[in-house]
Amino acid sequence: MHEVDMTKCLLLSMNQWQQQHAPAIPSVQRVHLQVGAFTCVEPDQLVFTWGVAVQGSWLAGAELVIETVPLLGRCLQCNGTYTPSPEAAYRSPCCDHPMEEIVSGRELRIRSVDYSLPEPPPSRPDLSLTAAAAA
Amino acid sequence: MHMPLEDTLGLNLLAANQHQAQHNREHFDAWQLLCLNVMSSPGAGKTSLLERSLAALAPEFAMAVLEGDMTTLLDAERLEAVGVPVVPITTGRACHLDAAMVRGGLRILGQRLDPASLDLLWVENVGNLVCPAEFEIGEHRKVALLSVTEGDDKPLKYPVMFREADCVVITKVDLLPYLPVQVERIEAHIHQVNPRCAVFQVSASTGAGLEAWHGWLRQQRSAVSSAAAALAVESLEAAAPEPVLVP
Numbered sequence: 001m002h003e004v005d006m007t008k009c010l011l012l013s014m015n016q017w018q019q020q021h022a023p024a025i026p027s028v029q030r031v032h033l034q035v036g037a038f039t040c041v042e043p044d045q046l047v048f049t050w051g052v053a054v055q056g057s058w059l060a061g062a063e064l065v066i067e068t069v070p071l072l073g074r075c076l077q078c079n080g081t082y083t084p085s086p087e088a089a090y091r092s093p094c095c096d097h098p099m100e101e102i103v104s105g106r107e108l109r110i111r112s113v114d115y116s117l118p119e120p121p122p123s124r125p126d127l128s129l130t131a132a133a134a135a
Numbered sequence: 136m137h138m139p140l141e142d143t144l145g146l147n148l149l150a151a152n153q154h155q156a157q158h159n160r161e162h163f164d165a166w167q168l169l170c171l172n173v174m175s176s177p178g179a180g181k182t183s184l185l186e187r188s189l190a191a192l193a194p195e196f197a198m199a200v201l202e203g204d205m206t207t208l209l210d211a212e213r214l215e216a217v218g219v220p221v222v223p224i225t226t227g228r229a230c231h232l233d234a235a236m237v238r239g240g241l242r243i244l245g246q247r248l249d250p251a252s253l254d255l256l257w258v259e260n261v262g263n264l265v266c267p268a269e270f271e272i273g274e275h276r277k278v279a280l281l282s283v284t285e286g287d288d289k290p291l292k293y294p295v296m297f298r299e300a301d302c303v304v305i306t307k308v309d310l311l312p313y314l315p316v317q318v319e320r321i322e323a324h325i326h327q328v329n330p331r332c333a334v335f336q337v338s339a340s341t342g343a344g345l346e347a348w349h350g351w352l353r354q355q356r357s358a359v360s361s362a363a364a365a366l367a368v369e370s371l372e373a374a375a376p377e378p379v380l381v382p
């Protein structure tokens with residue numbers, strides 16, 4: 001359910017990004033997200049709500065591509081990295097240490113946007129500028 | 136023909152919420168109050184705990200409650216009876232509070248009192264152990280409540296919440312003799328995902344453990360107010376004109 005609110009937040013960020021290109025409206029092909037495995041986001045749910053939310057908007061047809069970032073912990077006992085799992089109560093298999101440092105898995109990041117900008121109208125010589133240069 | 140462009144944003148997905156949360160936080164710091172985001176599943180005993188803690192702390196602290204849990208709206212009267220103003224937050228059908236909703240609650244609160252007169256602001260989040268963990272509201276501390284009736288594997292089933300919490304209050308410990316639950320296991324599981332988390336075992340009905348929990352709150356309150364005071368001094372110094380060197 002909260003994916004709906006996540007999508008709203010994502011759309012707000014995308015609208016702000018679009019403002020940078022105003023007055024042109026970029027045509028977006030893909031939005032790339034990085035979503036950590038240790039977050040409350042279900043990637044499939046997010047893709048679904050995105051698809052519904054962008055209908056009829058300037059982002060219609062844009063695909064949401066989600067890269068899942070695995071949960072990786074660092075054992076502070078031996079400094080080795082490991083994959084914490086709920087089955088092992090998130091402890092490190094090497095030293096039986098609790099999950100202290102999280103190296104990756106908490107990401108909720110808009111990584112990049114693939115887009116194109118409409119062709120600018122054919123430029124006409126700027127007369128005022130030419131006149132200024134001639135003077 | 137035009138080339139596809141790629142913008143590398145590296146922007147947090149929840150940037151819009153974080154921006155508003157930061158704004159709330161600036162207000163809290165300017166008002167020099169401690170804001171707590173209180174989260175739990177429904178029925179973890181939030182209202183009962185709050186009732187006890189508000190009554191116990193009212194002589195030392197000026198407090199208010201922003202109430203985001205619609206199911207406990209009826210309990211607002213119980214809290215107001217202690218003399219602490221309670222302002223409901225309109226959440227629609229949201230399963231968590233976000234920073235903009237809290238801002239709306241602050242506006243209503245501001246019509247009733249001057250927030251700068253407060254020492255402690257309690258924000259009671261929607262009863263849910265999942266997404267409230269991801270939506271910052273500008274709080275100084277996240278407090279998660281966990282009732283012993285919920286079993287001892289909750290911290291492993293909802294690890295993000297228990298990882299993000301600064302403090303976990305284990306409630307209803309008076310029921311332990313009647314439950315097949317070991318409170319040591321609950322505590323151990325919390326520390327598996329969050330080794331430095333403060334954990335308190337309390338009972339709102341017997342009052343057990345409340346003093347230790349209130350002691351933690353006092354510590355956080357003074358940590359936040361001295362940080363705010365240091366910030367204020369810093370900005371004063373920054374604003375002060377360069378000292379004139381007298382030869």
Ligand SMILES: [Zn+2]
Nearest residue numbers: 075078094095
């Ligand atoms: Zn190790």
